[in-house]
Amino acid sequence: MWRDRRILDLFGIEHPLILAPMAGSGGPALAVEVARAGGLASLPCALLTPGTVAREVETVRHEAAGPVNLNFFCHRLPDPDDPRAGAWARRIGERYGVPPSPPEGPSRLPFDEAACALVEAVRPEVASFHFGLPEPALLERVKVTGARVIASATTVEEAVWLAERGVDAVIAQGAEAGGHRGMFLDEAVASQIGTLSLVPLVADAVPVPVIAAGGIADGRGMAAALMLGASAVQVGTAFLRSPEALTGAVHRKALALAGAGDTAITNVLTGRPARGILTRFVHEMGPMNPEAAPFPLAAAAIAGLRRAHEDRGSADFSPAWAGQSFPLARDEPAGETAARIVAEARALLGV
Amino acid sequence: MWRDRRILDLFGIEHPLILAPMAGSGGPALAVEVARAGGLASLPCALLTPGTVAREVETVRHEAAGPVNLNFFCHRLPDPDDPRAGAWARRIGERYGVPPSPPEGPSRLPFDEAACALVEAVRPEVASFHFGLPEPALLERVKVTGARVIASATTVEEAVWLAERGVDAVIAQGAEAGGHRGMFLDEAVASQIGTLSLVPLVADAVPVPVIAAGGIADGRGMAAALMLGASAVQVGTAFLRSPEALTGAVHRKALALAGAGDTAITNVLTGRPARGILTRFVHEMGPMNPEAAPFPLAAAAIAGLRRAHEDRGSADFSPAWAGQSFPLARDEPAGETAARIVAEARALLGV
Numbered sequence: 001m002w003r004d005r006r007i008l009d010l011f012g013i014e015h016p017l018i019l020a021p022m023a024g025s026g027g028p029a030l031a032v033e034v035a036r037a038g039g040l041a042s043l044p045c046a047l048l049t050p051g052t053v054a055r056e057v058e059t060v061r062h063e064a065a066g067p068v069n070l071n072f073f074c075h076r077l078p079d080p081d082d083p084r085a086g087a088w089a090r091r092i093g094e095r096y097g098v099p100p101s102p103p104e105g106p107s108r109l110p111f112d113e114a115a116c117a118l119v120e121a122v123r124p125e126v127a128s129f130h131f132g133l134p135e136p137a138l139l140e141r142v143k144v145t146g147a148r149v150i151a152s153a154t155t156v157e158e159a160v161w162l163a164e165r166g167v168d169a170v171i172a173q174g175a176e177a178g179g180h181r182g183m184f185l186d187e188a189v190a191s192q193i194g195t196l197s198l199v200p201l202v203a204d205a206v207p208v209p210v211i212a213a214g215g216i217a218d219g220r221g222m223a224a225a226l227m228l229g230a231s232a233v234q235v236g237t238a239f240l241r242s243p244e245a246l247t248g249a250v251h252r253k254a255l256a257l258a259g260a261g262d263t264a265i266t267n268v269l270t271g272r273p274a275r276g277i278l279t280r281f282v283h284e285m286g287p288m289n290p291e292a293a294p295f296p297l298a299a300a301a302i303a304g305l306r307r308a309h310e311d312r313g314s315a316d317f318s319p320a321w322a323g324q325s326f327p328l329a330r331d332e333p334a335g336e337t338a339a340r341i342v343a344e345a346r347a348l349l350g351v
Numbered sequence: 352m353w354r355d356r357r358i359l360d361l362f363g364i365e366h367p368l369i370l371a372p373m374a375g376s377g378g379p380a381l382a383v384e385v386a387r388a389g390g391l392a393s394l395p396c397a398l399l400t401p402g403t404v405a406r407e408v409e410t411v412r413h414e415a416a417g418p419v420n421l422n423f424f425c426h427r428l429p430d431p432d433d434p435r436a437g438a439w440a441r442r443i444g445e446r447y448g449v450p451p452s453p454p455e456g457p458s459r460l461p462f463d464e465a466a467c468a469l470v471e472a473v474r475p476e477v478a479s480f481h482f483g484l485p486e487p488a489l490l491e492r493v494k495v496t497g498a499r500v501i502a503s504a505t506t507v508e509e510a511v512w513l514a515e516r517g518v519d520a521v522i523a524q525g526a527e528a529g530g531h532r533g534m535f536l537d538e539a540v541a542s543q544i545g546t547l548s549l550v551p552l553v554a555d556a557v558p559v560p561v562i563a564a565g566g567i568a569d570g571r572g573m574a575a576a577l578m579l580g581a582s583a584v585q586v587g588t589a590f591l592r593s594p595e596a597l598t599g600a601v602h603r604k605a606l607a608l609a610g611a612g613d614t615a616i617t618n619v620l621t622g623r624p625a626r627g628i629l630t631r632f633v634h635e636m637g638p639m640n641p642e643a644a645p646f647p648l649a650a651a652a653i654a655g656l657r658r659a660h661e662d663r664g665s666a667d668f669s670p671a672w673a674g675q676s677f678p679l680a681r682d683e684p685a686g687e688t689a690a691r692i693v694a695e696a697r698a699l700l701g702v
Contacts, residue, residue: 156678176547191629218551220580221551263542324545
């Protein structure tokens with residue numbers, strides 16, 4: 001069986017496979033399937049109210065044994081009067097001939113008092129964070145609940161920063177990964193590091209176990225990541241097309257139609273760098289644009305366009321998050337995907 | 352021993368380790384050490400005259416048994432009157448207060464009649480190509496010599512294109528790789544694919560064996576690449592600091608001083624995208640700049656600045672090529688590096 005048991009013992013799971021928490025595409029049905037396959041069930045919370053999260057945790061615990069991981073964003077909210085927000089909205093409005101959307105309130109909330117109270121109430125076995133960590137007092141309250149704390153690093157410096165603040169494991173998020181880059185000390189998208197380089201560098205730099213993320217969508221990727229020194233893998237894109245995922249229709253269509261290399265890291269969809277399919281808006285305004293409104297306000301600037309185009313079946317203005325291994329994702333029940341990845345990796349590793 | 356013998360049998364080598372041909376840093380002494388360790392000796396030819404290459408091949412064959420790989424570039428020469436060349440040189444001259452260098456003749460020549468005659472004369476066991484393939488008549492002459500032909504792909508589309516033209520193996524060059532990107536059908540640097548994603552996608556798409564390149568600098572990387580479906584690995588950056596490499600003093604200093612994530616793909620040093628340490632000129636004019644003179648003329652535009660700064664021990668205007676795993680490179684004899692990588696990989700794989 002698995003040679004490195006550090007993450008297995010830390011979380012109490014059977015296989016070193018963690019469902020990536022994908023805001024907008026993940027959800028309780030997907031989490032249940034991965035938990036039943038022996039992996040870690042993760043729920044993305046950044047877009048949900050505490051009440052919704054509590055109900056989802058209840059569903060997962062009712063349907064499957066095993067631990068639950070709640071994932072939160074730790075960004076700072078932008079100044080609502082930030083001039084870039086209005087300027088960006090006007091530019092979008094002029095270019096695409098629509099009335100400028102007024103800057104809306106942020107749809108993605110950082111981990112705050114309410115989220116911390118939720119963690120204290122539902123007591124997830126694992127709490128994971130993206131874009132850094134909660135402020136120290138809140139982080140301490142999370143730890144007091146007994147939750148294992150993990151967080152994403154995209155550089156060695158970020159990994160060391162997280163380890164110094166007491167995380168139980170570091171997620172080394174390579175540049176192949178879909179969705180938002182976890183980067184929080186660094187803004188240099190052009191220097192983001194591929195998984196094959198990042199995992200060994202992080203494993204050498206921190207005393208805690210490393211979870212590899214980015215580009216892992218089958219057993220070959222899982223086996224490779226364990227060879228690199230990871231104690232477990234985090235897999236998201238491989239599940240995007242499963243019936244249990246909440247991936248929207250235009251997102252699924254974009255995944256099915258894109259050419260093998262058609263992703264890029266873009267900030268024009270939300271204001272922070274995130275990897276997705278190169279849709280029309282990303283082509284025309286990005287992929288990286290220094291004038292994009294700060295996260296998450298850039299999402300509000302295209303909300304109307306997005307709705308209008310999605311109603312016509314088009315992903316032109318939608319985020320279609322995808323890692324670089326998205327061509328390996330299948331229309332397949334999530335439980336089968338998880339079991340297949342584990343079985344393939346075990347066969348390759350001879351364990 | 353190694354489970355997949357396709358590349359071993361194709362080239363007649365003991366271990367699936369190919370020395371990356373690094374123009375400017377490779378050379379016969381490095382090739383000899385890798386050959387003696389059981390890998391494939393590669394000589395970068397793009398910066399050398401045929402006479403020099405012939406002498407280097409003689410040296411390698413005298414010092415070590417085993418096959419030799421000659422590597423060539425297959426770019427198209429730019430129009431010497433291309434207005435971008437003069438405009439770029441003037442811009443550099445104004446910004447840095449130096450007289451604009453007149454556009455010089457290209458220092459890097461594509462594979463041509465003279466190079467083909469060299470191959471016919473020295474009959475290397477392997478010929479490898481970057482930036483595509485030679486024109487069909489020349490490629491046919493190379494094949495008639497009995498040389499195995501390999502070439503770099505940075506996308507699935509490029510890999511399929513190469514396989515359709517009869518290469519014996521495809522080098523899947525992931526985005527982590529140091530030096531010039533082999534890209535030739537695609538110009539979208541932002542969409543270049545990490546090794547962990549690229550190798551399985553290419554292995555699924557072509558019938559020939561795949562050589563993984565990019566981010567492989569120790570046995571962990573080698574073992575991981577073989578798990579991904581590669582039949583061999585190509586390693587360059589791990590050897591950059593060895594005493595046998597021709598890596599210049601300022602390049603070595605840049606490698607020793609840079610932070611772990613301080614590389615980017617830049618076109619301002621030569622005109623084509625290549626990964627290196629983020630030196631001053633790359634910071635100030637790049638990393639990617641749409642106005643850079645076409646390859647290889649951008650190198651001429653900074654030749655004077657480069658010489659002047661190198662004379663003072665500064666890499667500010669020098670290419671300091673490096674893959675993203677450069678922190679794993681050691682000041683270590685190349686033969687020890689090669690043997691160590693192989694031994695580490697075998698231990699991890701249990702072969």
